[in-house]
Structure formats: C-alpha cells, structure tokens
Amino acid sequence: MVDALALVAHRSRRDVYAELLPQIESLLSDESDLIANQANISAVLNDAFGFHWTGFYRVQNDELVLGPFQGPVACTRIPKGKGVCGSAWQQAATIVVPDVDQFPGHIACSALSRSEIVVPYFDAAGAVAGVLDIDSSRLDEFSAEDQFWLEKITALLR
Ligand code: SME
Numbered sequence: 001m002v003d004a005l006a007l008v009a010h011r012s013r014r015d016v017y018a019e020l021l022p023q024i025e026s027l028l029s030d031e032s033d034l035i036a037n038q039a040n041i042s043a044v045l046n047d048a049f050g051f052h053w054t055g056f057y058r059v060q061n062d063e064l065v066l067g068p069f070q071g072p073v074a075c076t077r078i079p080k081g082k083g084v085c086g087s088a089w090q091q092a093a094t095i096v097v098p099d100v101d102q103f104p105g106h107i108a109c110s111a112l113s114r115s116e117i118v119v120p121y122f123d124a125a126g127a128v129a130g131v132l133d134i135d136s137s138r139l140d141e142f143s144a145e146d147q148f149w150l151e152k153i154t155a156l157l158r
Helices: 013-029 034-049 083-091 144-154
Strands: 053-060 063-070 077-079 095-097 115-122 128-136
Touching: 013 034, 013 144, 034 053, 034 063, 063 083, 063 128, 077 083, 083 095, 083 115, 083 128, 095 144, 115 144, 128 144
Parallel strands: none
Antiparallel strands: 053 063, 053 128, 063 077, 095 115, 115 128
16 A cells, blocks of 8 residues: 655656556555545646546546546536546547637536646546546646556556
C-alpha cells in the first residue's frame, strides 16, 4: 500500500507518468474493489497533474453513469454515442479532443473545459466497462503521450 505519492518536481509529463504507473500498480494490487480503485486513480492523477476534472463513468445498461472523480460537479448520465465519453464507449477507443468546441455533440458539464481525453477500460470479455475522462481548462492539453500512459493505467482495472 502506498501512503503518499513520491514524485520528483519539474519532470516531463512522460517522466511523471513513468513514476506514477508502478505506484498505481502497487495501490491496486492490494484491492479488488473497482470503485475504490477508480477513486484512488482519480486522486493520484489529480494530485500529479491537477487537471480541471479527472474521473470515471461506468457502463450501466445503456448509459454511462458517473463514478469516482476529482473536480467540480459533473453530469451523472451519458447515453451511448453522446459526447466524447459516449463516443469513446461506442467506438471502444480512446478519443483525444484538442478543442471541445470543435467536437460535435460535446457535453459541456463545465464551461471551463477546453480540451479532453477519454480512455475506455474493458471487462474480461473485452466489452467496454466504462471510461476514464480527463478534462483540461487549456486548449490542446492531451497528446498520444497521455493516451499511451492512460491506456496502461486503465488496463489495470480488471
Ligand atoms: N466532457 C464529457 C462529459 C463529461 S464531463 O465533462 C465530466 C463529454 O462530452 O463526454
């Protein structure tokens, strides 16, 4: 069990992710409860990067339902195919949105959100079980680098 995040200041985002990954693995290794693990992943990512909103939506029947998160109050239910989260679910693939105003059907939970990345996670049968959604108040915040590491992190949710 990790009691506190050990992060060296002034590292590149890649270096921060590389330091975070084994610490998240360690956090999750002692715990099998999905909600507990999503809560701690949200807290770790928020501590490390401080983006506007970091959290999970879980597939419940034909909707995504809000799960553990860090940040302002958010929409509670998102239909399949709607917004960035619902689209990532439908496509079963990560979506990086450099400018949310250019994404048709973007769901504006917060007017401060300018760019985002949504990463699905999968159940044992390979179906999308939910998504990790990270929103930034800056344009063009996320890249293939974030996608690479966040997909490694969400793959730990089993
Ligand atoms: N931005 C998301 C909605 C969820 S909130 O921003 C937390 C979307 O369009 O899917």
